[in-house]
Amino acid sequence: MTAESDIQTKPQYDLAIDAMGGDHAPEIVIKGLEITAVRHPEAKILLIGDKEKLSPLIKTYSKAAKICDVQHTDVAVPMEMKPTSALKLRNSSMRLAMQSVASQQAKGVVSAGNSGAMLALAQVIVKTMPGIxxxxxxxxxxxxxxxxxxxxxxxxxxxxxxxxxxxxxxxxxxxxxxxxxxxxxxxxxxxxxxxxxxxxxxxxxxxxxxxxxxxxxxxxxxxxxxxxxxxxxxxxxxxxxxxxxxxxxxxxxxxxxxxxxxxxxxxxxxxxxxxxxxxxxxxxxxxxxxxxxNGAIFVGLNGVVVKSHGGTDEEGFAYAVDVAMDMIRHGFYEEILTGLSQVNPQ
Structure with a gap:
């Protein structure tokens, strides 16, 4: 696994993963990424969450460790928190994942966390695509x-x-x-x-x-x-x-x-x-x-944002990651831009 200090020199991640979102996080997230590593061995994942909780899991699931870099934060958005309150949490794992997309450090986000908070943060930080x-x-x-x-x-x-x-x-x-x-x-x-x-x-x-x-x-x-x-x-x-x-x-x-x-x-x-x-x-x-x-996808944003069901297991979370990877690999964002230019020419 790449040292945490090397993260800033990395040119690009495929996905930023909110490791602390969901009813059974972070265990099902890491187990899901173990499955992802088999299906997408070339994937580059920025895993955001409490390093103290993530480290023993990463050591156990070696395949996940090979595709993940860890960014530490001990702040998480509770599942019952109102979106307005979630917006005020400056260093939550969900917010940092969104910021990584906004700064073009990652192409997309996957989280099993609070749905309302995720949509609010995506709109404020990732923002809607031009023309949407x-x-x-x-x-x-x-x-x-x-x-x-x-x-x-x-x-x-x-x-x-x-x-x-x-x-x-x-x-x-x-x-x-x-x-x-x-x-x-x-x-x-x-x-x-x-x-x-x-x-x-x-x-x-x-x-x-x-x-x-x-x-x-x-x-x-x-x-x-x-x-x-x-x-x-x-x-x-x-x-x-x-x-x-x-x-x-x-x-x-x-x-x-x-x-x-x-x-x-x-x-x-x-x-x-x-x-x-x-x-x-x-x-x-x-x-x-x-x-x-599993889950739903927020479309029309400046990046791929996939919401996994909060109560999912590792297989369901891995499927949500599959969907996000498919969207990235097949030029989902570019396809929407092309469609907008054809249907709504400036």
């Missing part, structure tokens, strides 16, 4: 046809037509970088698929997209059932609607598994039936494993 009015929260979600991208999921409760167009551009770039789709299809979430449905902001955003370089990828309006059907690769909506749709989908999945458990534990026939369908249920569990869809 508001950042959005995006996530990958499973459908009948495969994974799709959905945004915004809660960062912006109300949006105008320009925000929705920006989200479409960012969702397009994200689907290219993370899902590997050369020309992802894009849909605007609405109360109906007809052109006259919805309010002015939705119809205006649709009109802009139909007359933009994204016109060949723009599907039009999609409805709630189209999300799980995988009708489009990207679903665009405001944060209020998106968050409700996301939480409803999560609740529906929990209900399905709860009902299946009741069916297959309700007597001898149910238990015998379970023996026959178990392989299929195990495959379904793998497809819908929340670790594969």
């Amino acid at each position: 009015a508001r950042p959005a929260m995006a996530a990958i979600t499973p459908t009948a046809k495969g994974d799709i991208v959905m945004l915004d999921l809660g960062a912006n409760v109300s949006c105008d037509s320009r925000n929705l167009v920006d989200f479409a551009i960012m969702g397009n770039a994200f689907a290219k970088a993370v899902l590997g789709l050369p020309k992802p299809t894009i849909g605007l979430l609405n109360v109906g698929s007809e052109e006259l449905k919805g309010d002015d902001r939705l119809r205006n955003a649709a009109e802009v997209l139909r007359n933009s370089p994204l016109s060949g990828q723009f599907y039009g309006f999609v409805e709630g059932h189209d999300i799980t059907a995988g009708t489009t690769d990207v679903v665009v909506t405001d944060g209020f609607t998106g968050n409700i749709a996301l939480k409803t989908g999560e609740g529906a999945l929990k209900l399905v598994f709860h009902l299946l458990k009741q069916v297959y534990s309700s007597g001898l026939r149910g238990r015998l039936g379970y023996l026959f369908v178990r392989p299929g249920l195990e495959r379904m569990r793998e497809w819908l494993d929340p670790k594969r869809y």
